[in-house]
Amino acid sequence: MKKVISLFLALTMLLALGACSGGQSAQPSAAPSAPAASEPVAAPSPEPAAEPVELTVFAAASMTETMNQIAEMYKEVAPNVTLVYNFDSSGTLKTQIQEGAVCDLFISAAQKQMNQLDASKDAEGGNVDGLDFVLQGSRINLVENKVVLVVPEGNPAGVTSYEDVATDKVKLIALGNSDVPVGQYSEEIFTSMGVWDQLNADQKITFGTNVKEVTSQVAAGAVDCGVIYATDAASAIAAGDKMEVVAEAPAGSHKQVIYPAAVLNISQHQEEAQAFLDYLQTDACTQVFESVGFSIPQ
Numbered sequence: 175m176k177k178v179i180s181l182f183l184a185l186t187m188l189l190a191l192g193a194c195s196g197g198q199s200a201q202p203s204a205a206p207s208a209p210a211a212s213e214p215v216a217a218p219s220p221e222p223a224a225e226p227v228e229l230t231v232f233a234a235a236s237m238t239e240t241m242n243q244i245a246e247m248y249k250e251v252a253p254n255v256t257l258v259y260n261f262d263s264s265g266t267l268k269t270q271i272q273e274g275a276v277c278d279l280f281i282s283a284a285q286k287q288m289n290q291l292d293a294s295k296d297a298e299g300g301n302v303d304g305l306d307f308v309l310q311g312s313r314i315n316l317v318e319n320k321v322v323l324v325v326p327e328g329n330p331a332g333v334t335s336y337e338d339v340a341t342d343k344v345k346l347i348a349l350g351n352s353d354v355p356v357g358q359y360s361e362e363i364f365t366s367m368g369v370w371d372q373l374n375a376d377q378k379i380t381f382g383t384n385v386k387e388v389t390s391q392v393a394a395g396a397v398d399c400g401v402i403y404a405t406d407a408a409s410a411i412a413a414g415d416k417m418e419v420v421a422e423a424p425a426g427s428h429k430q431v432i433y434p435a436a437v438l439n440i441s442q443h444q445e446e447a448q449a450f451l452d453y454l455q456t457d458a459c460t461q462v463f464e465s466v467g468f469s470i471p472q
Contacts (some may be wrong), residue, residue: 224254227446230276232260232267234283234355234433235384236319236402239409240462241281244454247462251453255446263384265353271307271438278441279451280307281316281433283385283403284355288313288434306439312448313436314455317468320404321359321423321431324392327416331398335421339378339399340369347373348380348391348400355431356385360401362428393417403431404467412466432471 233241238261245257260267260277268287271277282288289300291307325333331343339347350357364370373379382388385402392400393415407419435454437447453459460470 224252226254226256227443228256228258229278229443229446229450230258230260231279231281231450232262232271232275232277233281234264234267235261235386236283236356236406237261237281237433238386240405240466240468243462244459247458248450248453252446252449255450257450263350263354265351265355266384271440272305277438278443278447279435279437281435282355283319283431283433284358284429285432285434286355286358288436291438292436309437309439309441309444312451313434314451315432315471316435316454317433317463318471319431319433319468321356321363321401321428322404322407322419323399323421323423324389324402324407324417324419325399326392326395326397327418329418329420330395333399333420336363336367336424336427339364340367340372344378344398346380346397347378348382348388348397350385350388350401351381351383354382354384356388356401356403357381359423359428359431363401363423366427367424389415389417408466430471433468 264282264287289295291305293306295301349360388400389406391397441447
């Protein structure tokens with residue numbers, strides 16, 4: 175009887191072990207567990223935002239409208255860059271730079287003021303004080319302008335040409351100061367015509383500190399005529415100022431009106447200043463410049 179019971183127990187154990195072994199081999203591999211619904215899923219790291227930069231741009235007053243328009247466009251291109259403009263006569267801007275004003279990029283209405291800050295120009299080239307403010311390799315000729323004779327709307331004095339300035343038609347003409355590029359071009363024109371000394375002797379000239387001031391005098395009817403840039407005339411007329419263009423300067427009567435631009439070596443943001451200068455040479459900016467009468471130097 176004991177043998178039968180022992181045999182029965184042994185058989186039972188063998189059957190139990192077989193069942194366990196078969197059960198383990200039939201189980202599928204466990205799949206990776208999904209995160210619980212309440213667990214936050216990590217988002218990809220965003221690109222680091224560019225550091226905010228404030229660029230100070232000194233530009234000739236005749237570029238006010240175009241540069242303000244371009245500033246709005248540049249917000250889409252470089253949203254981290256804030257453009258701070260200082261518009262005035264190129265001579266005033268040059269003096270401010272020389273005296274230590276913060277400036278990253280300078281755009282002059284004539285080569286003279288840029289030459290005065292450029293160490294690559296010797297005394298004969300215009301840098302009589304040996305100043306060194308221009309970042310070498312950055313200087314370009316950005317745009318070109320024209321010089322025109324304008325009169326108040328309706329042309330009360332009947333002025334139609336530069337030659338009329340020396341006649342009895344004109345009692346008073348507005349010109350830029352001698353340290354203002356538009357004033358320097360005006361002097362060149364009337365000197366080439368042989369009437370500059372006469373205009374001064376007859377006390378016909380009232381001087382403005384920059385081209386915007388000359389434009390305002392004409393639009394207000396305070397003078398019989400004035401000499402300004404074609405771009406200022408176009409912008410003023412488009413804005414509703416009461417004036418008319420009657421003539422362009424005689425061919426060969428003055429130097430080309432080239433606007434040089436350069437990053438300054440005193441800039442703390444030379445890379446960003448160069449990027450903006452590069453942007454000013456794109457097709458988008460060319461369209462803005464040409465819309466008011468600037469052309470691109472060849």
